[in-house]
Amino acid sequence: MGIVATRHIPKGTVTYVKDEMEIVIAPGDPRLEDPNYKNIIETYTYTDRDGTRILSWDHAKYVNHCCQCNTMSTGYGFEIAIRDIEPKEEITDEYGLFNFDKPIELECEFTPCRKKVSGQDIDKYYRQWDEQVKGALNFYNQVDQPLASYLKSGVKQSLDEYLEQDKNYRSVLELKYPND
């Protein structure tokens, strides 16, 4: 399974927003230990910094990891295209930002592939990932944003503050750690 672009998606386009339809599985939820759901949850969710698992109701859950991904999670809670994505190109993510509680082994098409992603990767790579996110945010106001209406007002406000005044950028570290 994977997700493939059907049209050109320019760098700076928001590609995912945690919307109101997402399935939210809090720590301690009995489904986490239920054999009927456990495997699905482990395969298709990401985890927020409170330990809550998020299962996308739409195609977002099928996006694969690539060590040279073309979209990336941001400290604003949405994902963004970090380079131009062409039609028929697979849309990929950085799983190092998904807070997995145990490392997963995988192989992507990129060389060198890290071969393993874990919740600790963010501590090692956040500077690089923040640079990639900032590079994409520079284009935020220049491209169509079909998902903009799904952004919560607080997020939009905080994003505008960064884009207009270069203030209080929200690092990808906020995906793992509280910011206070």
Ligand SMILES: [Zn+2]
């Ligand atoms: Zn890889």
